[in-house]
Every structure is written in structure tokens, then in C-alpha cells.
Amino acid sequence: MNVGEEGYNTLAKYCPNCGSPGKPEALFCIQCGTAMGRERRCVKCQSAVPVGAKFCSNCGIQQE
């Protein structure tokens, strides 16, 4: 999956865990209960990275 930057700037946001779409104001995923804040987890080190970030600020790994 190759989501461009604009994919993260739409009104809907997506669960960082399961990818389910949620309302912009939703705090938790309705499918798996994961927090739906403005952060997601690094694909490698699991540290929080802002939604739309291309690289992890902790380990530098490119985000999917």
C-alpha cells in the first residue's frame, strides 16, 4: 500500500492498528479500540509518529 500525503489530510482518519476508517473526532477505533489520536506508531520501533510523517523521528525508518 502506498498512501500519499494527501491520504492523511482528508476528513476521515484511519486506525493505526487495523486501518479502519473513523470519524475525525473519534478518539478510539470502533473496530479494535486502538487510540485514534493524531499519532501512529513507527513500523519498526513502535514509537509515536505524527500522522502523515514520512520518517520516524526516533529511528529514522521510513513509514509506510
Ligand SMILES: [Zn+2]
Ligand atoms: Zn482499529
Ligand SMILES: [Zn+2]
Ligand atoms: Zn521508529
